[in-house]
Amino acid sequence: MASQDDVKVLSLWSSPFVMRVLIGLEEKGINYETVPQTFPDKSPLLLEMNPVYKKVPVLVHKGKPVVESLIALEYIDEEWTSGPALLPADPYERAIARFWADYVDKKIYEPATHIFRYTGEKYEAAKLELIENLVLLEETLKGKDYFGGDKFGLVDIMLAPQISWFPMCEIVGGFKIPMEEKFPLIAAWMRKCKERESVKKILPQYEDLLQYATMVRKRVLSS
Amino acid sequence: MASQDDVKVLSLWSSPFVMRVLIGLEEKGINYETVPQTFPDKSPLLLEMNPVYKKVPVLVHKGKPVVESLIALEYIDEEWTSGPALLPADPYERAIARFWADYVDKKIYEPATHIFRYTGEKYEAAKLELIENLVLLEETLKGKDYFGGDKFGLVDIMLAPQISWFPMCEIVGGFKIPMEEKFPLIAAWMRKCKERESVKKILPQYEDLLQYATMVRKRVLSS
Numbered sequence: 001m002a003s004q005d006d007v008k009v010l011s012l013w014s015s016p017f018v019m020r021v022l023i024g025l026e027e028k029g030i031n032y033e034t035v036p037q038t039f040p041d042k043s044p045l046l047l048e049m050n051p052v053y054k055k056v057p058v059l060v061h062k063g064k065p066v067v068e069s070l071i072a073l074e075y076i077d078e079e080w081t082s083g084p085a086l087l088p089a090d091p092y093e094r095a096i097a098r099f100w101a102d103y104v105d106k107k108i109y110e111p112a113t114h115i116f117r118y119t120g121e122k123y124e125a126a127k128l129e130l131i132e133n134l135v136l137l138e139e140t141l142k143g144k145d146y147f148g149g150d151k152f153g154l155v156d157i158m159l160a161p162q163i164s165w166f167p168m169c170e171i172v173g174g175f176k177i178p179m180e181e182k183f184p185l186i187a188a189w190m191r192k193c194k195e196r197e198s199v200k201k202i203l204p205q206y207e208d209l210l211q212y213a214t215m216v217r218k219r220v221l222s223s
Numbered sequence: 224m225a226s227q228d229d230v231k232v233l234s235l236w237s238s239p240f241v242m243r244v245l246i247g248l249e250e251k252g253i254n255y256e257t258v259p260q261t262f263p264d265k266s267p268l269l270l271e272m273n274p275v276y277k278k279v280p281v282l283v284h285k286g287k288p289v290v291e292s293l294i295a296l297e298y299i300d301e302e303w304t305s306g307p308a309l310l311p312a313d314p315y316e317r318a319i320a321r322f323w324a325d326y327v328d329k330k331i332y333e334p335a336t337h338i339f340r341y342t343g344e345k346y347e348a349a350k351l352e353l354i355e356n357l358v359l360l361e362e363t364l365k366g367k368d369y370f371g372g373d374k375f376g377l378v379d380i381m382l383a384p385q386i387s388w389f390p391m392c393e394i395v396g397g398f399k400i401p402m403e404e405k406f407p408l409i410a411a412w413m414r415k416c417k418e419r420e421s422v423k424k425i426l427p428q429y430e431d432l433l434q435y436a437t438m439v440r441k442r443v444l445s446s
Contacts, residue, residue: 064315071325074317075318091298098294
């Protein structure tokens with residue numbers, strides 16, 4: 001059964017990439033239905049809707065799939081123009097937003113993922129890299145409420161799931177991200193985002209995620 | 224001295240990423256000036272314009288930098304709307320174009336780069352992966368002249384530099400991409416693109432690129 005807007009999201013509650021798409025839909029006020037997926041078995045629907053990567057999230061609008069979270073967010077912004085804009089209107093500002101969205105993917109999510117996936121040298125390197133790469137993000141927030149300026153937008157959505165995942169990185173990594181000391185602007189941004197309806201609704205419970213993250217790490221260590 | 228449109232591109236003649244941006248500008252009929260960079264020494268201008276990645280291409284428009292080739296192509300399309308569109312107008316078709324643009328980056332350029340960068344197992348794997356990943360690209364061309372349909376656009380530009388670089392992959396990799404046998408649609412697409420003014424003007428000479436590619440590979444093998 002389709003939602004009123006005929007939007008489904010093939011999802012996994014713990015996936016930061018799924019969270020991005022859901023926060024985008026919430027921001028736009030779109031009705032959607034989530035279709036939870038199980039892993040490692042992939043559902044026929046997932047295989048049909050994302051035959052190339054076989055991964056969540058898949059945003060299915062009127063039966064047609066959009067995959068990759070950043071691409072889905074741009075689609076949401078361009079398809080539902082009546083809601084608040086996720087990207088700015090000016091071409092140069094759009095380029096800047098896309099640059100930082102990409103930076104968040106490559107420079108924040110990648111080392112964060114490596115903390116879970118690796119051991120030894122690569123694991124240690126990932127922790128240092130994550131902290132190092134936060135320096136530039138902190139700088140871009142200077143004088144601004146959100147990454148795009150005074151409005152919550154694309155880059156904020158891209159990073160928001162890390163509000164839940166950073167503490168998991170710290171626990172699994174056995175280290176501390178010196179958030180308040182070194183990254184006070186990001187820390188303030190996180191507090192602000194946590195209170196935002198769209199974010200609050202989508203971010204998972206700490207205890208649930210802790211259990212999940214611990215299980216993921218155990219699986220890596222025993223493999 | 225700035226061009227009439229006040230566009231400069233910090234460039235390197237052999238870089239496929241630079242070629243993408245230049246082809247995009249050519250398609251739009253924009254006047255630009257290239258500012259060739261030398262490596263490994265980075266110019267003060269490059270460090271100023273791309274402090275995060277310190278890489279070419281940098282598209283500098285009215286003194287303001289746009290980096291990352293895909294982001295630069297989207298900027299070109301949104302800033303100069305009077306020229307032919309690089310992306311389709313429909314949000315869903317735009318999402319599809321972005322998906323394949325991203326696929327070309329992750330699934331074609333990445334293994335192609337690995338052929339130059341690695342030896343041993345990773346080098347062998349990259350060759351197989353490249354051929355395997357071409358299968359899906361071949362499928363998307365079915366019944367179409369270009370990746371977007373009947374018009375040359377974003378995905379075509381993203382892949383076009385490989386018309387010059389595929390032969391280098393073959394030489395450095397000591398293997399043959401069975402283009403005519405297994406990928407006749409891509410082969411036909413390459414022939415068509417080669418005759419296109421924007422592409423013909425930007426792709427480098429075979430002999431020059433061969434010399435460069437051989438030198439790059441020698442440096443890897445001796446390091």
